Amino acid sequence: MNSRRRVAITGIGMVTPLGHDAPTTWAGLLAGRSGLGRIQGFDAQGFPVRIAGEVKDFRPETTIGDRRLLKYASRPTGFALVAAEEALRDAGLRPDALTGHQWGLSVGAGMLGVAFADLETVHRHCAADGEFHADGFLDSRFPVDPVAFCRSQTNAGLGLLAQHFGIRGYATAVHTACASGGQALGTALKVMRRGHANFMLAGGFDSMINPVGLSGFCLLGALSTDNDTPHQASRPFDKTRNGFVLGEGAGFLVLEEWASAQARGARIYAELAGDGNSLSSYRITDSHPSGDGPIQAMQQAMQDAGLGVEDVDYVNAHGTSTQMNDRSECAALRAVFGSHIERVAVSSTKSCMGHLIAAAGAVEAGVCALAIRDGVAPVNANLAEPDPECGVNLIRGQSRPMQIRAAISNSLGFGGSNSCLVLRHPDETAAPAGRGRPPFAKATA
Amino acid sequence: MTSTPRIMFTGVGAVCGAGLGVDVIWSAILEGRSAVAPIRQWDSSRWPARMAAEVAEASIQTLVEDRRLHKFISRTDMFGLYAAQGAIQQSGVLAYREKLEAPAVTRFNDRSGIFVGSGGGVYKNNYDFLPLITAGGGDLKGFGQELTSTVNPMWLLRHLPNNVLCYIGIRHGFKGTNACITNQCVSGVMAVAEAAAALRSGEADRAVAAGHDAPIEPETVLHYHKLGLLADDAVRPFDRDRRGTVFGEGAAAFVLETEEAARSRKVGILGEFLGSGCSTEGTGVVGVRPDGDGLSRAIELAIADAQVSREEVGLIVAHGNGTWASDASEANAIRKVFGDRPPPVTAFKWAYGHSIAASGAIDLAMALRALREGVVPGIPTLNSLDSALAPLPVSQKPQSLRGSVAVVACRGFGGMNAALVVRAGPVSLAQ
Structure with missing residues (x-):
């Protein structure tokens, strides 16, 4: 195989429970602020769970001028349009009549299209x-x-993003539950490597904070019932954790071929360096307690990036705050990192934002890019009593300033799909070659 | 330096209104039998658009052997799992795995991918909450209070769009790279494209690719009808009297393998994947560009990816959904790519309706069969080609193949277009 194309992250956009843009979200995460609270969007009094991470006072029309288009946009599609606009503006680059064919679109989209009304x-x-x-x-x-009817179609968000931003190339929407956002970015990376696009707008968007979505998770008993203490309800890796808290929002990245990003003098946050993708094939809602499944995803992602465990400094964990996920994910981390596990900093930013479902992996990959840029790993909030069974180096108390050469972002979904992305500091990527490993074990055989 | 591996189809499975299994569906097509009939899933006697190609109710319960599973999956998942089972069985990969030593089995499973295109279900999934709205007495407080006593606790899991992906994995222990594509009509075709891409790049040695959907539900039929997209009798692709499409349902699935993986187990080759292309028109949710720009680019990209010439294309399986706008723009796209002498064109939705996320996958299964049998099936519902679409080599009667390569075209809502290029099997493998 020829040397592969490298992919640069040059734009970031976010709409989250912590804010309507990436800088506000990032500042909130660094401060360990909670975006969770009592559900305001509808009357949740009768539900067993009455808390969530809602996007507050969201008015897409202040960012997206096309009012007619917005009529066709569901709430999560509105999040997507606003986050994508921010990412493109941040990158200082957007598709036009000449380049639209070279732009692709890859999104993780939620499973509920129909409004409760x-x-x-x-x-x-x-x-x-x-x-x-x-x-x-x-x-x-x-x-x-x-x-x-249009609003409710499964690929309505994808279609509206393509229309509004003038994207004319490859376009895909994926849904592997909580792994969707990560898989969408992984797909984007692969599409660029195989030359089917030179630029990608990639991300995820979702909202399940409505009577049907909330019901679905209540029925499974997957959510924290700490209705009186919403700020502390999401506490991944804490011994007393009792379920996740629903969030909503969107995260989008602009991806460009490395050399062309450099040539136009773009600010490169990080290299999207590797993707790992596996299936647990165990149970629909759980990973194997041994971490089987996520282990393969992380190993593949690092191999794909040409990195070893010694090169990774930060893990943005899936860390949902359920008993099973957090224990199984930590077992996977320990298996993968071996003796390096004490050195690698781990946090789950779901402690502040809640679980954005199909958007989670995309927002969290953006968080990793910002962590690399600023040299600081965000805190795992609400960690009063770390679960001794977890046994990883959790970022407690406050965010941790540290040089991050490479970060990984895990997204593990219902249905057993596991996505792991590796992001690399741009200086590491730009460093002289010689330490790279072959992209796949297969290629050396 | 290793070159890009060739990708082979070694198993195909399918189910749709025309029958269970590729052989049955193919026979129906050759015999000109359409499965389009009045809808039976609900009393449709008063409905203005009441035609669809449904899978017989009696056979649905037989599709998935494991009865315990029926409670945890929905109708569309039954189709997807049935098709996947057929493809996996035909490929013989499980029998091959049985002969491997333990470490080789682990590697085999880790390098077996699954790619599924799923319709996801739009409206009826939520109808499980209708009794709760009544029980709640019209306000949300009551709705919340009555929730756990009224709705099945497994509701969410039953309607996960990625159930087929999950249960193929659990059943067979495949743990490799995977995706569930929810891109409406092009989902199934893109699942095949992504599976092939994963094999080409060395992420997996083999993959199951499937497309499945069950779009025949009252609210969807209502909206398509109001948008003028549904015919009240039959799908007549490219006909001057075409009046719209009708829904179908079902699934098709494939086992794809690298040439090396297929050769190592001396398996029958059903065809070769050559290339894929995908493009968007940016026309919003339901718009179609009249000039066929998005589709022509998808076909051109697929032909370039396949490294074949236009002249080698011996068959086009058109999307041909029978709607006025889509067929017209598709004819434009075909002429734009192939000029005044396109290869023979056919379309299959007259036989099994438009099964949305599954449609392109079932079309691919039939395209592979057509290449093998050396015949381009006719379109029995085509009485007279719309003169505005000429020249377009479509026919009521079977036509002869012009070469051993087929293009399968697929398009859908969101201005999405995708195309695949495949070669006839059996393919002789390099020694």
């Missing part, structure tokens, strides 16, 4: 007695709304 409309006309009658739709009073 639309379900209530169906209920009124087709199921007032609780039983569904299809003929209710034929009633002339049923308000057929083509715009709501």
Whole structure:
């Protein structure tokens, strides 16, 4: 194989429970501030869980001027449009009529497309007695709304992003639950390496903070029920953790071929250097207690980046704050890093933002890029009593200034998909070659 | 330095309204039998657009052997798992794995990928909450209070778009690179493209690729009908009297292997993956560019990726969904790429409807079969080609292949376009 294309991260955009842009989110994470609180978006009083990380006072029209387009955008698609706009502006680069064909789009999109109000409309006309009658739709009073139909389509967000930003090349949407955002970035990396795009807008967006989404997780007993202490409810790796807290938002990155980013004098946050992607094939909601599955993803990602465990300084863990995930992920980290486990700093920023589901991996990859740029690893908030079974070097108390040569971002999904991304400091990438390893074991065989 | 490996198809499985299994579906096509009929999943007698190609209700329960699993998955997952099982069985990879020593089995599993294109279900998943809205007495407080006594605790898991990916993995222990693509109509085709890309780049030695969907639900039919996208009788691709599409449902799945992996176990080759292309039109959610720009670029990219010439293309399996705008722009795209003498063109949705995320995958399964059998099936519902689309070599009668390479075209909402280029099997492998 020829020397592969290297991929630079040159733009970052975020909409999160901590803020409507990346700088605000990043400042919140560094300060260990919580974006979680009582659910305001709907009346959650009757639910077993009444807390979440909502994006507050979100008004996409202040960023996106096209009001007609916004009519077709669901709440999470609105997050995506705003975060993508920030990422492109940050990169100082956007598709135009000449370059649109060279731009690709890869997104992790959420699984719920239908607004609850639309379900209530169906209920009124087709199921007032609780039983569904299809003929209710034929009633002339049923308000057929083509715009709501468009909003609910599974790839509506993808289509609107392509339209609004003038992207004309490769486009894909992936959904592997909580691994979606990471897999979308991994896909983008591969698409660029194989030459199917020179630039990618890649990220994830989701919102499940609505009656149906919240119900789904309540029924599984996956959420923290600490309704009176929302700021402390998400405490990954703490001994007393009792479930995750739903968040919502979007994260987008602009990816460019390294040499062309350098040639135009772009500010390069980091190299998106490696992707690892595995399937646990164990249970639908859990990884194996041994870490089998995530282990392979991390090993592949480092091998793909041409790095060894000695080169990695920071891990942004999936760290959901459920008993099973955090224990299994730490088992995987210990298995992968061996004697280096005491040196590698680990934190889960879900402690502040909650779990952004399909957006999580994309936002957290952006967090890794900012951590590399600023030389500081964000704190794992709410860590009063680290679980002795976890046994990794957690960032407690406050964010930790440190040189980060390479960081990894884990995203482990329901359904068993595991995504691991490796981001590398730009100075490390630019350093003279000679330490690189072959991209895949296969290539040396 | 290793060159890019060639990618072979070694197993194919499929299910749709036209039947269970590739052989049955292919026979229906050759015999001109369409599965399009009045919808039976609900009482559609009063519905203005009531045609679809449904999988027979009686056979759905037989699709997945493990009955315990039925409670945890939905209709579309049954299709996907059935097709995948067929492809895996035909490929013989499991029998091969059984003969390996333990460390080789671990490596085999870690280097077996799974790529699934999933429709995800839009509306009916949420209908499980309709009784709760009633039970809650019209406010959300009551809704929340009655939740756990009214809705199945497994609701979320049952509707995960990535269930097929997950359960293929659990059933067979495959643990390699994977993706679940939720890009509406092009999902299945892009799953095949991504699987092939993973094999080319050395991430895996073999992969299962599948597309599955079950889009026939009242609310979807209602909206497509209101948008003027549905025919009330049949799909008539490229016909001057075409009136729209009809829904289908089902799945197709493939086992793809690197040439080296296939050769090492001396397996039958059903065809070769040559290339893929993907592009967007940027026309919003439901718009289509009349000039076919997005699709023509996807086909050109796929042909370039395949490193074949236009002249080598002997068959085009068109998306041909029978809607006025899409067929017209597709004809433009084909002429833009192939000029005035395109190779023979056919489309299959007249037989098994438009199964959205599964559609391109089922079309690919039929394209591989057509290449093998050396025939381009006719389109029985095509009475008279729309003169605005000429010249376009479509026919009610079977046509002869012009070469051993096929292009499969696929497009969908969001202005998405994807194309695959494949070669006929059996392919002789280099020694």
